[in-house]
Structure formats: C-alpha cells, structure tokens
Amino acid sequence: xxxxERGQISGYQFFALLVLSRLVPVILICPTVTLVNxxxxxxxxxxIGSLLAVPLVWLIVHLGLKYPDQTIIGYxxxxxxxxxxxxxxxxxxxxxxxxxxxxxxTLGETVxxxxxxxxxxxxxxxxxxxxxxxxxRGGMEHNSRIAGMMIPLIIFFLLLVVVSTYNLxxxxxxxxxxxxxxxxxxxxxSASVLSFYTEYLVIGMLIPYLNNPRSAMPLSMGAxxxxxxxxxxxxxxxxAVFGPLFNSTxxxxxxxxxxxxxxxxxxRIESLITIVWIFGAGIKCCxxxxxxxxxxxxxxxxxDFRPLAYPLGAxxxxxxxxxxxxxxxxxxxxxxxxIVFSISFIIxxxxxxxxxxxxxxxxxxxxxxxxxx
Amino acid sequence: xxxxxxxxxxxIILGCLFSxxxxxxxxxxxxxxxxxAGFDRTEDGLIKLSVHIxxxxxxxxxxxxxxxxxxxxxxxxxxxxxxxxxRNLASESPRQVFWAHxxxxxxxxxxAREANGIxxxxxxxxxxxxxxxxxRLLVVKGASLEEIxxxxxxxxxQPGRGFExxxxxxxxxxxxxxxxxxxxFCRELETDGIxxxxxxxxxxxxxxxxxxxxxxxxxxxxxxxxxxGMGAFKGDRLLGWLNDSQSRGVLWVRGKVESxxxxxxxPLEENRLISMEIGQTSSKIIPQLIDGRxxxxxxxxxxxxxxxxxxxxxxxxxEETWASMESRLAxxxxxxxxxxxxxxxxxxxxxIFGFGRAVYIKYxxxxxxxxxxxxxxxxxxxVQVEVLGKIKRSSLAFRMVKTR
Numbered sequence: 001x002x003x004x005e006r007g008q009i010s011g012y013q014f015f016a017l018l019v020l021s022r023l024v025p026v027i028l029i030c031p032t033v034t035l036v037n038x039x040x041x042x043x044x045x046x047x048i049g050s051l052l053a054v055p056l057v058w059l060i061v062h063l064g065l066k067y068p069d070q071t072i073i074g075y076x077x078x079x080x081x082x083x084x085x086x087x088x089x090x091x092x093x094x095x096x097x098x099x100x101x102x103x104x105x106t107l108g109e110t111v112x113x114x115x116x117x118x119x120x121x122x123x124x125x126x127x128x129x130x131x132x133x134x135x136x137r138g139g140m141e142h143n144s145r146i147a148g149m150m151i152p153l154i155i156f157f158l159l160l161v162v163v164s165t166y167n168l169x170x171x172x173x174x175x176x177x178x179x180x181x182x183x184x185x186x187x188x189x190s191a192s193v194l195s196f197y198t199e200y201l202v203i204g205m206l207i208p209y210l211n212n213p214r215s216a217m218p219l220s221m222g223a224x225x226x227x228x229x230x231x232x233x234x235x236x237x238x239x240a241v242f243g244p245l246f247n248s249t250x251x252x253x254x255x256x257x258x259x260x261x262x263x264x265x266x267x268r269i270e271s272l273i274t275i276v277w278i279f280g281a282g283i284k285c286c287x288x289x290x291x292x293x294x295x296x297x298x299x300x301x302x303x304d305f306r307p308l309a310y311p312l313g314a315x316x317x318x319x320x321x322x323x324x325x326x327x328x329x330x331x332x333x334x335x336x337x338x339i340v341f342s343i344s345f346i347i348x349x350x351x352x353x354x355x356x357x358x359x360x361x362x363x364x365x366x367x368x369x370x371x372x373x
Numbered sequence: 374x375x376x377x378x379x380x381x382x383x384x385i386i387l388g389c390l391f392s393x394x395x396x397x398x399x400x401x402x403x404x405x406x407x408x409x410a411g412f413d414r415t416e417d418g419l420i421k422l423s424v425h426i427x428x429x430x431x432x433x434x435x436x437x438x439x440x441x442x443x444x445x446x447x448x449x450x451x452x453x454x455x456x457x458x459x460r461n462l463a464s465e466s467p468r469q470v471f472w473a474h475x476x477x478x479x480x481x482x483x484x485a486r487e488a489n490g491i492x493x494x495x496x497x498x499x500x501x502x503x504x505x506x507x508x509r510l511l512v513v514k515g516a517s518l519e520e521i522x523x524x525x526x527x528x529x530x531q532p533g534r535g536f537e538x539x540x541x542x543x544x545x546x547x548x549x550x551x552x553x554x555x556x557x558f559c560r561e562l563e564t565d566g567i568x569x570x571x572x573x574x575x576x577x578x579x580x581x582x583x584x585x586x587x588x589x590x591x592x593x594x595x596x597x598x599x600x601x602g603m604g605a606f607k608g609d610r611l612l613g614w615l616n617d618s619q620s621r622g623v624l625w626v627r628g629k630v631e632s633x634x635x636x637x638x639x640p641l642e643e644n645r646l647i648s649m650e651i652g653q654t655s656s657k658i659i660p661q662l663i664d665g666r667x668x669x670x671x672x673x674x675x676x677x678x679x680x681x682x683x684x685x686x687x688x689x690x691x692e693e694t695w696a697s698m699e700s701r702l703a704x705x706x707x708x709x710x711x712x713x714x715x716x717x718x719x720x721x722x723x724x725i726f727g728f729g730r731a732v733y734i735k736y737x738x739x740x741x742x743x744x745x746x747x748x749x750x751x752x753x754x755x756v757q758v759e760v761l762g763k764i765k766r767s768s769l770a771f772r773m774v775k776t777r
Contacts, residue, residue: 113502114502115397116396116397117397117502118396118397119396119397120396123396168556168557170560172730172734173560173564175734176733176734176735176737178737178738180737180741241556242556242560243560243563243564244560244563244564244565245556245559245560245563248499255506258505258506259506259507259556261507267507268473
C-alpha cells in the first residue's frame with residue numbers, strides 16, 4: 001500500500017497535534033460547560049471523561065501498531081475486504097471531514113462574534129480554507145511543525161489568562177461538593193468530555209508517519225494526561241471567577257481573558273486568546289483536512305493526493321456553511337446529538353476493525369493448517 | 374513562474390497591510406468614546422440612556438495650554454429597550470459610539486426599583502463585545518439621572534473618571550460602600566442565599582462660590598457627587614438604602630472591609646473621643662443547625678491602629694485601659710453589624726449578608742429544603758456576632774502633645 005505522503009513527524013509533534021486538537025473545543029466554544037449545573041462540581045467531569053477516553057485511545061493506538069506501516073484506511077481495506085473496507089473507510093473519512101468543517105465553521109462563527117462583527121463570515125471561511133488546503137497540500141510536515149511551535153505558546157497563554165484572573169476569583173464558589181440531583185449530573189458532561197476524545201481516531205492516520213511508531217502509545221497517554229491537567233486548571237478557574245455564571249458565556253476562555261485586569265495596566269489580553277483561537281483551530285482543521293485528503297486518495301488508490309486539496313477545501317467551506325444554521329444550532333448539536341453519535345460511531349468502527357483483524361488472523365492461521373491437513 | 378509567485382506574494386502582503394480589520398475597520402477619529410453612562414426609566418415607560426462622550430480636541434495633552442471647554446459631551450436618548458436606546462445614539466452622535474472605555478455605569482432609582490429593570494441593562498453589558506465586564510455599577514440615590522450626570526468633580530475633568538476614582542477611594546479608604554463590577558454584581562445576583570448590594574451615588578450641592586474672573590472658569594461648579602452608603606436589593610430590585618455605618622456593618626460580615634475609622638470614647642474620660650484606624654480584617658460566617666434550625670455565628674477579627682486621641686493619658690499606661698479600648702472597639706463594630714442586621718431583617722427583609730449561602734456551603738443537603746423558605750427563615754434568624762479587635766500599633770507617636 002502506497003503511503004502517498006513522504007513526510008515524517010517527530011514524537012513531540014505528534015504529541016503537540018493531539019493536545020492541540022483536544023484543546024480547541026475548550027478554547028473556542030466549550031460545549032461541556034453548558035451541561036454543568038453546579039460549577040463547583042464541574043471538574044470531576046474532566047477527569048471521568050478523560051479516564052474513559054484512555055481505553056478508547058489505547059484501542060485506537062493498539063490497532064494502529066499492529067500495522068505500523070499503514071494508515072487506518074490502508075488496514076481497513078485489508079481487514080474488511082474491498083466492499084466493507086470501502087464502506088467503513090468512507091465512514092472514517094466522513095468523520096474526519098466532519099470534524100474539519102465543524103472546526104472551520106466554529107472558528108468562523110467565533111471570529112465573527114468575538115472579533116470581526118461586521119465582516120461577512122464567508123470572507124473568513126474562504127481565506128482560512130484556502131490557507132488550510134494549501135498547507136495540507138504541501139504535506140503534513142508543515143502543519144506538524146507549526147503545531148510543535150505553537151503548543152507551548154498556546155498552553156502558556158491559557159495558563160497566563162487563568163493566573164491573571166486570580167484577583168477575581170472567589171474560592172467559595174468551589175464549594176460545596178454536592179450533587180443536588182444525584183450523581184446522574186455527571187453523566188452528560190462527562191460524556192461530552194469523552195466525545196471530543198473520539199477525534200483521536202486520527203491517530204490511525206498519523207502512526208505510519210511517526211519517526212518511531214512504537215512511541216505512539218506513551219505519547220497518546222501523555223497527551224491525555226496533559227489535557228486533564230489543563231482542563232482541570234481551566235475549569236476550576238472558570239468556576240471561581242464566574243460562579244453561577246459559569247455556563248452563561250458563549251466563549252468561556254475568551255470571556256475569562258476579557259475579565260483580566262491587573263493593576264489598571266495589564267488588561268485587554270483577550271487578543272492572546274484570539275491568537276490561540278486562530279492557530280489552534282487552524283492547525284486542528286488542517287490536521288483533519290489532511291487526514292481526509294490523504295485517506296481519500298488511499299481509499300481510491302490514487303497516485304497523488306494533491307489534486308484533491310482545492311476541491312475538498314471548497315467542499316469544506318460549502319458543507320461547513322450548510323450543515324449548521326447558526327452558532328446556537330452548532331452548540332445544540334455538539335451538546336446532544338454529537339455526543340451520542342461520536343461515541344457510538346467510534347465504538348462501531350473499532351469493533352468492526354477488531355472483528356476484522358481477529359477473523360483475518362484466524363483465516364491466515366487457518367490456511368497453513370488446512371494445507372497441512 | 375518564480376517571479377510570478379513572488380509578485381503574487383508581495384501583492385497579498387501589501388493587500389493585508391491596507392485591509393486590516395476587514396469590514397470592521399473604524400478609524401479612531403471616527404469614534405466617540407463613552408466615558409460615563411447612566412440608565413433610567415422615563416415616565417412614559419421607555420429606557421433612558423444618558424452618556425458622556427469624550428471630546429478629544431478638548432482634552433489637553435502634556436505641555437499644552439489648558440483648553441477652556443468641558444472635555445465631554447452629555448447626550449441623552451430613549452428607546453423601548455436598552456440596546457435600542459444605545460443605538461439611538463447614532464442619530465445624535467456624529468462619531469460611532471465606542472463603549473470599551475466606559476468604566477462606570479449609573480442606574481437610576483426608578484429603574485432599579487422595578488423588577489427585572491437592572492437585569493436588562495446587565496444583559497446588554499454582559500453580551501456586548503465592546504463593553505467591559507469590569508465596569509463598576511452605582512445606583513443613584515435621591516436624584517434624577519440628569520442631576521447626577523451633571524455632577525462635576527473639581528479634581529477630574531471627566532466625570533466618568535471622577536466616579537471611578539471615588540469608587541476606589543471609598544472602598545479602600547473608608548469601606549462604607551461596595552461598588553461591584555458588572556461581573557461581581559451578576560455573579561451575586563445569580564447566587565443562591567445572598568442578595569446584592571450596590572454603592573449609592575448622591576448629589577452634593579456645594580455652596581455656589583463667587584465665580585472667579587479667570588479664563589479657566591466659564592461655569593461655576595455647583596453640583597458634585599458623593600458615594601454614601603449602599604442600596605440593598607432583593608434579586609435585581611432595589612428595596613431601600615443603608616447609611617454609611619449600616620453599610621459597613623454589611624461589609625464586616627461579608628469580609629470586605631479594607632480600612633476606615635472607628636470612633637470610640639476614651640475609657641478614662643467618657644466625653645473624649647479616640648479614633649481607630651482599621652487595619653487587617655477577617656470575618657467568617659459559621660452556620661450551625663440546632664434542631665434543624667439554622668443559627669449563625671459571625672466571627673470578625675481585626676487589627677486596629679490607634680490613630681488619634683483627644684485624651685491626655687500616656688498611651689503605654691496600663692493593660693486595663695488597653696483592654697477596655699479593645700472591648701469598646703469591638704462593641705462599636707458589633708453595633709454597626711447589629712444595626713445592619715436590624716434594618717435587613719425588619720425593614721428590607723433581604724439576606725444581603727449571604728447567610729443563606731454559608732448555610733448552603735456547609736449543609737448543602739438541608740439547604741435544598743430550606744432554600745424555598747429562606748426568606749422567612751431569615752427574618753427570625755438568630756445571629757450572634759463575635760468581634761475580636763486588637764490594637765496593634767499607635768502610629769508614630771506614643772503620647773499626645775501636652776498642653777500646659
């Protein structure tokens with residue numbers, strides 16, 4: 001199977017891409033927040049959701065490591081035969097593409113709401129998509145390098161915002177640790193946290209391009225750990241600053257940054273968050289766009305993936321605009337339908353692939369036996 | 374090919390340079406910066422908005438002559454909703470109104486007294502992109518919005534800056550009022566078991582002085598504003614006023630007292646007064662459930678500085694006098710808290726101290742039942758106030774200047 005792409009990424013870049021992808025829903029719109037009733041009990045959701053993601057990501061990486069020289073599309077075709085492979089492969093690609101255009105649309109809506117209110121959203125979407133398509137067309141090395149460069153900066157900015165709101169924090173909002181409606185309150189927010197980890201299906205596309213594919217497992221787990229720490233820090237700061245207003249803001253990280261006012265001179269640092277927005281979402285969108293593009297070329301056995309870049313880019317803008325009516329619609333989907341869909345989707349895909357891999361193995365084991373017998 | 378790419382790149386970069394901000398570009402010369410805003414309800418039920426817009430050409434820079442012109446433009450509009458009133462400014466202001474520099478927001482008494490009145494103003498400010506969440510809120514007491522908006526401060530050319538400075542100074546030097554930011558007020562509004570308070574802005578009529586024949590004075594400053602006490606709310610509805618000492622009583626319980634002066638009488642000679650300056654303070658609300666009924670204990674601790682006296686005794690005389698002064702200090706503070714408690718329980722019937730919240734934090738399970746009846750429970754709530762005052766220093770002198 002031809003990998004099509006010659007690029008290689010280092011372990012650190014792989015880690016950066018993973019962390020960044022999961023941080024995007026935290027720094028743009030944060031759907032999990034709207035599902036929480038009591039801000040004081042919000043942080044356990046981050047832990048529960050992330051811990052539930054550990055077995056999921058383990059399965060994804062484990063499968064990838066069985067075929068370290070192939071992408072997920074490659075081994076799907078091999079495991080499930082031409083028809084099943086085509087079907088499951090295109091589902092996976094649709095999942096990647098869906099993430100790509102959702103992120104693009106979210107970024108567009110965010111910029112339109114928080115930064116450039118008068119500018120038509122299409123102007124931003126088209127120019128961003130053009131940039132992303134160009135970057136992905138050149139291979140994934142560029143994007144990975146940018147991710148590696150930006151991730152320390154992005155984490156630094158997020159932590160800076162959190163730390164500089166200390167004068168607004170009221171620790172009494174972190175108590176009591178009490179669930180008025182029972183532990184059932186934890187289900188939806190945790191599921192929402194978990195649902196964003198399903199995006200780690202993209203690891204399947206990245207493993208063959210890793211310098212050292214074996215390092216994928218510790219790196220993925222390290223990424224989850226890093227994210228837990230960032231999520232909890234952010235969540236606790238949000239609860240202490242906003243209290244009951246916790247779930248009232250459209251862009252929590254941006255709202256938090258807008259609050260910062262230290263000594264009358266260190267303020268209006270929300271522009272830092274807009275940098276984080278554009279780089280974070282841009283890199284994530286590019287990653288999933290690249291995965292769709294290369295995956296599609298591999299699925300259809302094309303000789304080159306580059307001609308797909310601009311058509312797919314145009315498609316990304318069009319579908320991104322058409323699939324959600326508004327930011328509220330997008331939010332609605334992300335807090336309900338998407339949670340159920342993405343979790344059940346990933347379970348189905350993974351079980352299909354694992355069943356395929358087991359039966360293939362039996363088949364392979366069975367043939368020599370049959371010869372002998 | 375190479376050259377074409379380079380030309381294209383240069384064109385794109387140049388294009389970016391000149392099209393920064395896309396459609397949202399507003400030149401600073403086209404902006405009118407709001408420095409102070411006030412909302413009220415008109416008699417015919419509309420929202421009234423009154424703003425001061427800075428006049429940049431009347432603000433003198435360093436080294437320039439002082440321009441003899443008021444550096445702001447007061448303008449008033451009305452509308453059915455808050456945002457309509459705000460946007461109606463566009464029909465009067467030749468410059469696009471810009472809100473990010475508005476640091477103080479005044480709420481008229483009429484609007485504050487109606488249910489859901491302030492909430493709509495807050496919604497606009499929380500939602501809008503230009504406004505800041507750290508704008509400070511003040512409620513107007515005993516004056517119309519026009520009167521308070523026409524108040525001038527001798528020390529600040531922009532009344533907006535005057536109110537901002539005043540808010541800070543009152544909070545940190547006197548602690549007889551609390552001027553919450555938009556965030557703090559909204560946060561408190563939504564929190565169970567605590568009702569908000571808001572600093573009250575009042576008109577002071579200064580005696581009209583003989584106008585000096587100077588180019589600097591084209592008008593006589595007659596009205597000025599002061600912050601005195603607080604308005605007490607239930608939800609977002611203004612219920613009544615607290616005077617300075619009642620306000621500090623509330624702030625003692627809330628743990629928001631930063632400084633201030635407590636006057637006590639001299640233990641050695643009753644008709645002489647001693648001033649104590651409040652230093653470090655801390656307070657704690659300790660709720661307890663006795664037979665299912667909440668009982669609140671408030672523990673206030675503070676350090677005071679012996680700041681001024683009319684008495685003649687040598688300060689280091691004896692421990693008894695010292696202890697007596699400390700207990701008088703404690704009593705004075707307890708009285709402040711008690712007077713606040715009385716007005717809150719008997720007149721306002723609003724839990725502005727946050728006792729309910731303290732109960733919720735300690736007994737969340739019981740609170741679920743109690744919260745529906747809290748308004749009634751609060752009226753007869755047993756509150757014990759315990760004050761521990763320590764006089765730690767006596768500033769730069771040990772004894773008073775002697776008169777022979």
